[in-house]
Amino acid sequence: MTTAFRSFGPVTEGTTATRPVLIVAALLLASFVVGFDTRVFVVGLPDLEGAYSLGSDEASWLSTIANAPQILIASAVAWLVTVFGVRRIMIPTALVYAIVSLEIPMVHDGLLLFVLHAIRGLLLGVFIPATIMVIFRNLDKRYWLIGIAIYALRVPLSQNLGFVLVGFYGDYLGWQWMYWQDVIVAPLIALLLVIAAPKEQINLGLLEHADWGGMLLLGSSMTLLYVGLDQGNRLDWFQSGTIIALLVGGCTLAIGFVINESVVAHPWAHLSVIMSRNIGLGYAIIICYALSSAGASMAIPGFLHTVLGFRPIAISALYLVGAVFPAFLFISVAIILLRRFDARLCIVLGLSLMALGSQLGSHLTLAWGPWNFLSTVLIHTAGQSFVFFAAVVYLVGSSDPSRSTAVSAYIQVVRLGSVELATSILGTLQRHREQFHSDILNGPIAATSQQLQLLLGKLQHVYGQGTRGHLESLSAVSLAIRNQATILAYSDLFVVSFWAAVAGLFVTIFMISMPYGPLHQDFKHQAIAEADR
Structure with a gap:
């Protein structure tokens, strides 16, 4: 893998996979995990309220905390995959995600429940960006359209299959399977990547010039804005000091990100894109x-x-x-x-x-x-x-x-x-x-x-x-x-x-x-x- 820098950011060439069918299968499962879990959580939230004895405010914040970390990490995942390769990023993520999903239904402590959902959301935010990078770095160009099709397919499926899964789990298997489904699927993603993902060296040159400030500013700003938007309707928007603080803070950090990308020597995601x-x-x-x-x-x-x-x-x-x-x-x-x-x-x-x-x-x-x-x-x-x-x-x-x-x-x-x-x-x-x-x-x-x-x-x-x-x-x-x-x-x-x-x-x-x-x-x-x- 060779990497160089231009004034607008990193230029990367990956290693083409020798088993594209298995890579595509891993992409399919990873895309579905994100779509299913996000939608299943929204649809199944009333069942979770009863299972964990949550009030409406607690349930609302649980939903926000379970989803907001996705946007905190998602924008930086492409860079991480570029530096470390898909194997080092996706395989550990999938395995830890399976462990966290196994543990959540067994938790009864309120604080730990929120912490585990935040960790789960952070891990979930890795899958989709990594999927896109695998398409462009590790698949032959003739497979790009199929890879993007799989990425796009999860949207209609996740919005609609979520009702089927929640209905089946809630009425037949138990609400715990909203989480335990990933104990089966996530390790399978890891296995496919172990077999099919190419082995790549760590790009030390890119790592040395990492724009950590830019990544932190964009992720943090988008997370604050996400939380403000997610809680805005419930707290009546600008009638709430919390919402005002979240939105103003998010906009301020976003401006800081724009300035950072304009002045640093090696920007991570230059606006010229x-x-x-x-x-x-x-x-x-x-x-x-x-x-x-x-x-x-x-x-x-x-x-x-x-x-x-x-x-x-x-x-x-x-x-x-x-x-x-x-x-x-x-x-x-x-x-x-x-x-x-x-x-x-x-x-x-x-x-x-x-x-x-x-x-x-x-x-x-x-x-x-x-x-x-x-x-x-x-x-x-x-x-x-x-x-x-x-x-x-x-x-x-x-x-x-x-x-x-x-x-x-x-x-x-x-x-x-x-x-x-x-x-x-x-x-x-x-x-x-x-x-x-x-x-x-x-x-x-x-x-x-x-x-x-x-x-x-x-x-x-x-x-x-x-x-x-x-x-x-x-x-x-x-x-x-x-x-x-x-x-x-x-x-x-x-x-x-x-x-x-x-x-x-x-x-x-x-x-x-x-x-x-x-x-x-x-x-x-x-x-x-x-x-x-």
Whole structure:
């Protein structure tokens, strides 16, 4: 492995793997571990609250602490893999991750529970960035598209298979398997890497010029911003001194990072990496995608759980049929499209499908059940598969592959940051819109309202006469109003999801074709022609 420095950061060439199939299998498992564990934790949090006797505030902070460390380490992993090689980074990480996952369900001490989740989140943050670096450093260029496809496949799978796993674990095996699944999968990742990952020497030259300050500043700033966004809705944003301190501190450290990368002799992730038209627009597409994707992923399970009271197992069949199985087909179709056509076409197709799925979901009513969402889930999954995959291909294809260390760092920041930003915005919007609709629906109702009295009279035939029957009738009316306000709020999330996809389509107008390279649609055909000559 040879490494040199330019003014904008490290340039690295890795060792090509001799067993690419096993490397791809390891990438597949590592990508799924991140997606599954993140989603399973969110979906299964109510079960964990009961298992650990946590209050709502404690559960909220447990969720934040379990996820925030990912962004602390994620941006630096690409550099660590560049210096130490994938074997030294991924294999110990996978084994320790399995041990921590084994121990967590056996813990009863509150402080230790939070500490172990923080460690687990930190280890989890290693998998995805290392996956990207393995693609560019250890796979032959002809396998790059397949490697990125595996990286992209985890998005639709993790958002949807999480409900299936939580439902199955919660109702059949026990909630402990939300953690114990990794006791099996993580060592398997390590084994595949032991067999297939190339042995590489430590890059002492790169290590000697390490930009530790830059890595610490970016990771710390993004972590503070992540925690502020994650807790912002619950603590009512700028009404909380904690949130203000987190956001101001995060922004201050981010400014410090920018200054650091501009003045140090050997920057780790120089801003020149993202200072191009294609890269900036590619990141804008990912942000629009995250906002559109979050709207549907929050509204559908939120409605089925909050309004209809369904547990995850009750809606798992919907996601299996509408998302999990079709995702493999959609990614395969996307590979075919990207081998033959410009990545922008795949992005436009995906965003159009996401807009259509959101438009269908916006017609949500109380009469809907799980299978009424089938078309929405199916179309959204197709759109997600196309957009994210094509956007990553476009980003990588528009950058210099030799600068993949810095590009990967920013991809992780945008990936995690945009998802958290979208979730926070939509969570706050959903709360405010629910209150707005509740006020509108309650406005015409008064104690002397003739329609209310007629309705209460009918309900008292069900609940009985007297004070008890009257109170139960009032409670039924209140519940109906609250449910309707919630339904309208979830419908509004679909509307936001629609317009986010439309905004992404507007961004594509300004995108230009990515330069010729390993991910360009003509690369394979030219390579074959050159081989024939």
